[in-house]
Amino acid sequence: MTAPVNTEIRELGAEFVRREVAPHLQEWEDACSIPRELHLAAGKQGLLGVAFPEEVGGGGGTLMDSVDLQEAMFEAGASSGLMAGLFTSGIALPHIAASGNADLIDRFVRPTIAGDTIGSLAVTEPGGGSDVAGIRTTAVREGDHYVVNGAKTFITSGVRADFVTTAVRTGPASSGGGGHAGISLLVVEAGTPGFTVDRSLRKMGWHCSDTAELSYVDVRVPVANLVGEENTGFYQIAEQFVVERIALAVHAYGIAARSLELTAAYCRERETFGKPLISNQVVRHKLVEMRRQVEVSRTYSREVARRHVDGENVIAEACLAKQTACDAATYVCDQAVQLHGGTGYMHGTEVERHYRDARILPIGGGATEVLTDLAARLMGYA
Numbered sequence: 001m002t003a004p005v006n007t008e009i010r011e012l013g014a015e016f017v018r019r020e021v022a023p024h025l026q027e028w029e030d031a032c033s034i035p036r037e038l039h040l041a042a043g044k045q046g047l048l049g050v051a052f053p054e055e056v057g058g059g060g061g062t063l064m065d066s067v068d069l070q071e072a073m074f075e076a077g078a079s080s081g082l083m084a085g086l087f088t089s090g091i092a093l094p095h096i097a098a099s100g101n102a103d104l105i106d107r108f109v110r111p112t113i114a115g116d117t118i119g120s121l122a123v124t125e126p127g128g129g130s131d132v133a134g135i136r137t138t139a140v141r142e143g144d145h146y147v148v149n150g151a152k153t154f155i156t157s158g159v160r161a162d163f164v165t166t167a168v169r170t171g172p173a174s175s176g177g178g179g180h181a182g183i184s185l186l187v188v189e190a191g192t193p194g195f196t197v198d199r200s201l202r203k204m205g206w207h208c209s210d211t212a213e214l215s216y217v218d219v220r221v222p223v224a225n226l227v228g229e230e231n232t233g234f235y236q237i238a239e240q241f242v243v244e245r246i247a248l249a250v251h252a253y254g255i256a257a258r259s260l261e262l263t264a265a266y267c268r269e270r271e272t273f274g275k276p277l278i279s280n281q282v283v284r285h286k287l288v289e290m291r292r293q294v295e296v297s298r299t300y301s302r303e304v305a306r307r308h309v310d311g312e313n314v315i316a317e318a319c320l321a322k323q324t325a326c327d328a329a330t331y332v333c334d335q336a337v338q339l340h341g342g343t344g345y346m347h348g349t350e351v352e353r354h355y356r357d358a359r360i361l362p363i364g365g366g367a368t369e370v371l372t373d374l375a376a377r378l379m380g381y382a
């Protein structure tokens, strides 16, 4: 059964991008930051909490609603970087919301969904991001506090974040189930002594989405900021991976679809050798191949999302969906630049931005090789 499309949410998202985002996006790209007011505006429209339960201040929708919203925003011209920066709440909050801790929900989930505060998720460390079980940032219990020491890197929205949901080691790597067992999630608030943004990192793409290197030196974090049970952090993180991977698949086919639309329009209008580009068979066939890859990745990703909403275990399928969509984005965004010629290589041309933004997608949220190996194990090919 194909999931119905939520047209109301799609229209809301598209209108938001046309009104609040598109006129300013290049300016934010160049400033390497998204203004706080945009979070407030998105919060007011209910966009930030679409798939969060009503009990925590959300809209009570499902992953399908958030897929519809994000698709429509990409169609209207949002960039992958913009969506990563504006919707960092999607990776910073789910563990807190799922923990059911009313105090943490009131302090962090509600205000972030409302757009008043910004949260980040910090798992990756300078020593490596693929091996989540290998994290080294420590949190040692001292009375009513944990004392946190370590460093995190590549943290989306970390420069602007009011709080960072941080993965820390609270138990030895060898306890019980290996490294996985000793990890916890702690909410660390900006301004806590010893917690600093070391650097704002410059990147190939995702320019408007700020990315931080974070330092923790003897940071005293109240035990009340622990998310869920101690030493369950790895499992909490893993539980959210399916949604994160589907969201990144939407980024990938979303920017691919938008690049295709822009390119088809350009090929109709641009003339070479006295005729429109689109009148060349090789150009038309390229557009069809771009369309094929967009359609296949969109259809499969939506199907995996629907099965997730229906309660099926789709961990392996989410890995395949992300890879299929990333491969589509890699091909389509490259061909979009090619068919735009020199214009496609120019700063400020939209397809140039999508081309650069596409490159992070097969790396972030689980590199393709790592996800393929996970799928191999889950599908019994190990």
Ligand SMILES: Cc1cc2nc3c(=O)[nH]c(=O)nc-3n(C[C@H](O)[C@H](O)[C@H](O)COP(=O)(O)OP(=O)(O)OC[C@H]3O[C@@H](n4cnc5c(N)ncnc54)[C@H](O)[C@@H]3O)c2cc1C
Pocket: 120, 121, 122, 123, 124, 127, 128, 129, 130, 131, 153, 154, 155, 156, 157, 203, 206, 211, 360, 363, 364, 365, 366, 367, 368, 369, 370, 373
């Ligand atoms: C712009 C940006 C934003 C990000 N945002 C966040 C964030 O908000 N929060 C957060 O915690 N992290 C974030 N990350 C980190 C991201 O999730 C990691 O970069 C990613 O998980 C890969 O980790 P790594 O960079 O340490 O690469 P490594 O783990 O060092 O791996 C390097 C490469 O080796 C290959 N590889 C790794 N393991 C294997 C294997 N077992 N078999 C075969 N090949 C392998 C892959 O090609 C991989 O890309 C972000 C990264 C970027 C660039």
